[in-house]
Amino acid sequence: MHTIENLQLNSQGKLQHFLSIEGLDKSLLTEILDTAESFAYISEQQVKKFPLLRGKTIVNLFFENSTRTRATFELAATRLSADVLSMNIATSATSKGESLLDTIRNLEAMQVDMFVVRHSLSGAAHFIAQHAAPHISVINAGDGRHEHPTQAMLDMFTIRRAKQQFSGLRVAIVGDILHSRVARSQIHALSILGAEEVRVIAPKTLLPAEVESLGVSVYHNLAAGLKNIDVIIMLRLQKERMNSALLPSESEYFKCFGLSNDKLTIANKDAIVMHPGPINRGVEISSSVADGPQSVILQQVTNGIAVRMAVMSMVMRRKTGTE
Amino acid sequence: MRIEILGGRIIDPLTALDKQTGLYIHNRKIVAVGTAPDGFIADKRIDAQGQIVCPGFIDLSTRLREPGQTHKANIQSETRAAASAGFTSLSIPPDTNPVIDTPAVVELIKDKAEQCAYAHIYPVAALTQKLAGKELSAMYALKQAGCIAVSNGQAAIENLLVLRRAMEYAATHDLLFIYSPQEQALSNQGCAHEGEMASRYGLPGIPVAAETIALMQCIELIEQTGCRVHFQGLSSARSVDLIAKAKQLELPVSADVAMHQLHLTEQDMLPYDSHYHVLPPLRSEQDKNALIAAVRNNTINSICSDHQPHDIDAKLGAFPETEPGISSLETVLPLMLHLVKQGQLELAQGIAKLSSEPAHILGINTGSVAVGDIADICIFDPEKQWQINAESWQSSGRNTPYWKKSMLGKVTHTIQAGKIIYSH
Structure with a gap:
């Protein structure tokens, strides 16, 4: 099978782009987590800025709106002392006329070093990495329903902090797997890092074809799927799913697949609850669970900065030579 | 001479x-x-x-891109490419711009092709005006002008009543209906086979049922209307079964498959390489094997190129936004010979699938190299x-x-x- 491996790694096996979790190995993912851990540790000591990317220019290219992801990428870049330009292209150039490639060529001409790309089409970050000048690194901040690898890595970071290790862990991902780029990245990351089992729990309308081929077990019943689970990852349900005959209503969805206190008790006692945000309270998760003692949702947001600092510094390291 | x-x-x-x-x-x-x-x-x-030395090849689906899309290709460039690949006759789907729904467009294409003097051109008339799937085209006038069959290209005919009447009217004038079965709602703007690779790459999928349901509907209407139908560009094992059943019932059906469907599967798709973006999509290994078997046992009558030349820009972009289609005339012969080398097909049968069989489907007097031909x-x-x-x-x-x-x-x-x- 072909993978995206070669494009992401340089000839020394170092990260040069960060496009997908698929194609990376355990040691690389562990290196990201360890690097993030050191950034997180130092940040907690009140020193928030590092000179690692001084003089570098990073462009956040957001072809699709996202407040949280963009903000954490900006903060991460700023803390690494890079110059940051954030562009919201969702409503401008490419919606009419200008092609993806033209946008990239124009920005390249401004001598940038890195693109952080969010796009509504699967494969967009991959396409940009293929066509960008060789000195430019591309980080995928979410492409269509393909992958969102930095989100998955901050989730792994959060899980490791809570559970120390991945071996033996049983993880359930609940909700709209079909349209979720986060879920695909999480599934790959968990299997690479050695989790015992990954389950997906969803109605058939929200599961991709042959999802078992990704190495997960499939449940259509939340209660059954939560038994013996250590980590519960809830996915956001987009409102437009109701309009395309995928689901009847939010309330019926909550009854079947929403995480309430009752349902949470089925999982292991020390199970943690995660959500990539933003939360639809009362649709996929109840407020009492989201704000409850087992929730690590806000830690995920905090961890996002350290993880993105780690990834940015690693893809730039191959050029600056600073080990 | x-x-x-x-x-x-x-x-x-x-x-x-x-x-x-x-x-x-x-x-x-x-x-x-x-x-x-x-x-x-x-x-x-x-x-x-x-x-x-064999009969010149006859293609049942060649896009020349002229009139209307000459930035991609033109009649001169593509008929010359066809000649270099052994093709002497090409049938042209009606989805040019303007659409082949008036005799004037037919004349335009034929005149231009005659000037170029390479392969012979057989325009296929639009089944419905502007391919909109609403009103019937002037099939009789188009036949008089030289159209050899009718088709709606890859445009949808959403209203089954229109499809039924179009088939009745085509049958009235003894016109062959060439149909690429694809149910639009089920295709749901997908760009890859709904299967393992689409799930892995996060690509919107097109289920096999999008093809088979359209196929079944049309087969039912053949029973009712008596229209002769050639199913174009099959992609799945299930479709092969349906064609085999229709043939058992002795319905007037024939079928073809694009050459690339006999060689490539979803597993061959390099990540996001838009050159693998085709419609119908590349499906599973099992589908490919069933299609090859169907070519061998004649459930599938012929092999077409499904030639769709594009400009560079059409293929530059994120996979879902690129245009589907492969420029394929020139790989037809080597790919056919590859099947022969693999032992999947006899050489004479492979040649038949590219010459005598498509000639028979179109009812033209070529496709053979006997005395008098x-x-x-x-x-x-x-x-x-x-x-x-x-x-x-x-x-x-x-x-x-x-x-x-x-x-x-x-x-x-x-x-x-x-x-x-x-x-x-």
């Missing part, structure tokens, strides 16, 4: 001839196979030693190795997943109605 072709292995599937001997052409026709007619003095001698001939060297690159490639569209790949089997001469339209 008198031409003699000497020393070649003549394979004529229709007359079951497979023999190393001479073939003689005078004016437009084949005047002898075997020994030269008395007093025959050739103006041109072709030494076909080590080569195969129009001299539409392809001569190829089955062992000639060549590389696909800017020098060897003729089509304006370089959108092929085989770019830079090495191919086995090359056309040396193409003769159309007794005239050499290509030699190498």
Whole structure:
């Protein structure tokens, strides 16, 4: 099978782009987590800025709106002392006329070093990495329903902090797997890092074809799927799913697949609850669970900065030579 | 013009001839196979030693992109590419711009093609006006103008009542209906086979049912209307079963498959390489094997190129936003020979799928190289190795997943109605 491996790694096996979790190995993912851990540790000591990317220019290219992801990428870049330009292209150039490639060529001409790309089409970050000048690194901040690898890595970071290790862990991902780029990245990351089992729990309308081929077990019943689970990852349900005959209503969805206190008790006692945000309270998760003692949702947001600092510094390291 | 072709292995599937001997052409026709007619003095001698001499290939779906999309390709460039690949006849789907729904457009295409003087062109008329799936086209007038069949291209006919009436009307004028079955709602703007790879790459999928449901609906309407239907571009094992059943019922159906569907599957798709973006999508290994078996057992009558040349920009972008289609005329022969090398197909059968079978489907009097036939001939060297690159490639569209790949089997001469339209 072909993978995206070669494009992401340089000839020394170092990260040069960060496009997908698929194609990376355990040691690389562990290196990201360890690097993030050191950034997180130092940040907690009140020193928030590092000179690692001084003089570098990073462009956040957001072809699709996202407040949280963009903000954490900006903060991460700023803390690494890079110059940051954030562009919201969702409503401008490419919606009419200008092609993806033209946008990239124009920005390249401004001598940038890195693109952080969010796009509504699967494969967009991959396409940009293929066509960008060789000195430019591309980080995928979410492409269509393909992958969102930095989100998955901050989730792994959060899980490791809570559970120390991945071996033996049983993880359930609940909700709209079909349209979720986060879920695909999480599934790959968990299997690479050695989790015992990954389950997906969803109605058939929200599961991709042959999802078992990704190495997960499939449940259509939340209660059954939560038994013996250590980590519960809830996915956001987009409102437009109701309009395309995928689901009847939010309330019926909550009854079947929403995480309430009752349902949470089925999982292991020390199970943690995660959500990539933003939360639809009362649709996929109840407020009492989201704000409850087992929730690590806000830690995920905090961890996002350290993880993105780690990834940015690693893809730039191959050029600056600073080990 | 008198031409003699000497020393070649003549394979004529229709007359079951497979023999190393001479073939003689005078004016437009084949005047002898075997020994030269008395007093025959050739103006041109072709030494076909080590080569195969067979009927010129006939394609059931070639997009020339003219009129309307000449930034991609044009009649001159694509008919020349066709000639270099052994094709002497091409049938042209109606989805040009303007659509082939008036005699004027038919005349325009035929005039231009005649000026170019390469492969012969058979325009296919639009089934519905502007391919909109609402009102019937003037099928009789279009037939008078020279259209050989009717089709709605890959445009949807959402209203089954329109489909039924269009089929009844086509049957009224004894017109063949060429149909690419795809149920639009189920396709749901997908761009890849709904299966393992689409799930992995996060690509919107097209289920097999999008094809089979449209196929079943149409088969039911054949029973009702008596319309002759040729199903174009099948992609799945389930579709093969449905065609086989329709044939058991002795319905007037035939079917083809694009050559790339017999070679590529979803597993071959390089990540986000838009050259693998085709409609219908590349499906599973099991589907591919069923399609090959169906070609062999004649459930699938013929193989088409499904030639769709594109400009560079059409394929530059994130996979879902790129335009589907492969520039494929020039890989048809080597890919057919590859199936023969693999033992999947007999050589004579492979040639039949590209000549006598499509001729039979269209009801045209070519596709054979017997005495008295129009001299539409392809001569190829089955062992000639060549590389696909800017020098060897003729089509304006370089959108092929085989770019830079090495191919086995090359056309040396193409003769159309007794005239050499290509030699190498």
